[in-house]
């Protein structure tokens with residue numbers, strides 16, 4: 136059971152306001168989260184999935200949230216997108232007109248419009264409608280955002296071109312590869328021109344090169360449109376495109392300065408679990424499975440390293456962030 140924990144990380148740069156640049160509007164964090172908590176169940180079955188999280192998401196940044204299974208990542212993402220009510224805390228959303236609203240306390244009837252205008256969602260299973268073509272899938276999302284008829288189809292065509300799929304406009308999802316489907320899903324998520332894109336394991340079903348393509352596309356959308364992209368994932372490839380990587384564990388962001396990388400699966404782990412000695416050093420693993428895999432063929436893996444920032448990751452403040 137996941138319950139309230141004693142560990143309380145020091146405030147990190149996760150909550151530091153966006154750097155000053157450009158117009159005042161550009162300085163307003165599109166998402167500002169304070170004291171966000173979600174508790175499922177009650178009494179003996181209570182699970183505190185997200186525990187007093189503070190977070191500012193900056194305009195134009197790609198923020199990657201990683202962490203072990205069950206650490207609260209999806210719960211956090213669902214709350215950020217107004218798909219799940221928090222137990223306590225606030226989620227201030229600033230739209231493109233600089234109007235700010237707390238979705239944690241907004242009236243239920245206000246939430247559909249908020250979702251339709253402020254967020255684009257991408258899921259690992261694409262969630263496309265197979266009865267519809269690629270164009271129609273995107274046009275439907277445009278309809279929900281208030282665009283109908285020819286303008287909705289024009290928007291769909293423009294977005295398909297953006298994700299490099301003009302030639303698949305009339306294909307149905309079942310006629311497309313996983314990578315193509317995910318790009319259609321991304322185009323659909325952009326139909327309402329949202330300031331914030333929320334992605335839950337967007338590359339989980341994609342092979343290495345398609346996963347990398349999608350990651351680069353997400354980076355481009357942040358750079359060119361000044362859109363914020365929040366990704367929850369286990370996928371190490373996404374680090375390459377992230378401005379910040381936050382580590383979530385037991386519902387809270389953790390300090391990871393003392394953590395090390397499991398050389399088999401690439402996860403950041405505390406140096407307290409399974410380990411073995413190699414060449415005079417202790418190598419740590421997330422599980423006995425990874426330890427066994429390493430022990431069978433240690434030369435196959437990179438040498439052990441601390442959980443520091445990887446190449447290509449910029450603007451990483453010290454502490455709490457890997």
Ligand SMILES: Nc1ncnc2c1ncn2[C@@H]1O[C@H](COP(=O)(O)OP(=O)(O)OP(=O)(O)O)[C@@H](O)[C@H]1O
Nearest residue numbers: 137175176182184203204205206207208209210211
């Ligand atoms: N609807 C629910 N009812 C009760 N408990 C839930 C519910 N959804 C999630 N939980 C619990 O909340 C905790 C966080 O779950 P969550 O799915 O947010 O984690 P996660 O980090 O996204 O996991 P994964 O990486 O496996 O997707 C887990 O202990 C999970 O069992």
